[in-house]
Amino acid sequence: MIIGTGIDIVEIDRFKKIKDLKGIAKKILHTNELEEFNKKAKDQTIFLAKKFAFKEAFVKALGTGFREPYYLDRIEIIKDKLGKPSVVTHEEAKKEFKNLGITKAHVSLSDTENYVVAFVVLET
Template sequence: MIFGIGTDIVKISRIEDMKSLSRFAEKILSTEEHKLASSYKDEKLIKFLAKQFAGKEAISKAFGTGIRKPILFKDIEILRDENGKPLLNPLGGVKKTMINLGISKSHVSLADEFVRPSGCRKGYTS
């Protein structure tokens, strides 16, 4: 059974226009996501940050809460498999919430086009 579906769209210029990309990255990225981000430069870094942000917002919406305790940016870790497919690796409060709600599977989709990256997430219960 599907628990929730969330989607989000981010305007890339919103990320480009930030005074401090490093401060934004520090606010939203987990340690492992920082490692991924370090492999990107300039436009690719901006797109990566925009997709991560959209994905995290989509995931929080699938829970029906938005970003607030116990669903926090750094606890929503979106990694990539060997083919580049995004995978949710829940941490902290997100992991506890998924266990408490019986959410056993999650699918994440991230996309970007020149102006607006988007993220979508579905959570399933057993």
């Protein structure tokens, strides 16, 4: 059964205007994502925009917004070997995810030169 859906669109230029991209990254990204941001991300602006769009879509699907336990740095998006994204929750968010009975989170990300779009479906 579907618990919720969430969608978010981010204008990449909004992130290009940020002067302290690394400072914002520390607030938005999980530790593992921050490591990838610092070492592997080809274009840090697009990387950060994708992560933010995903997390915003995720909390919209939950219907909670960014609040305890769903803070930005407790939600992580990872990719499998084929590049398919999935969500990982950490700390209290992981417990809450289980308490809500959520067993699957379907994630889709897409981007153009100007925009990033994220879509999330949560189900039991």
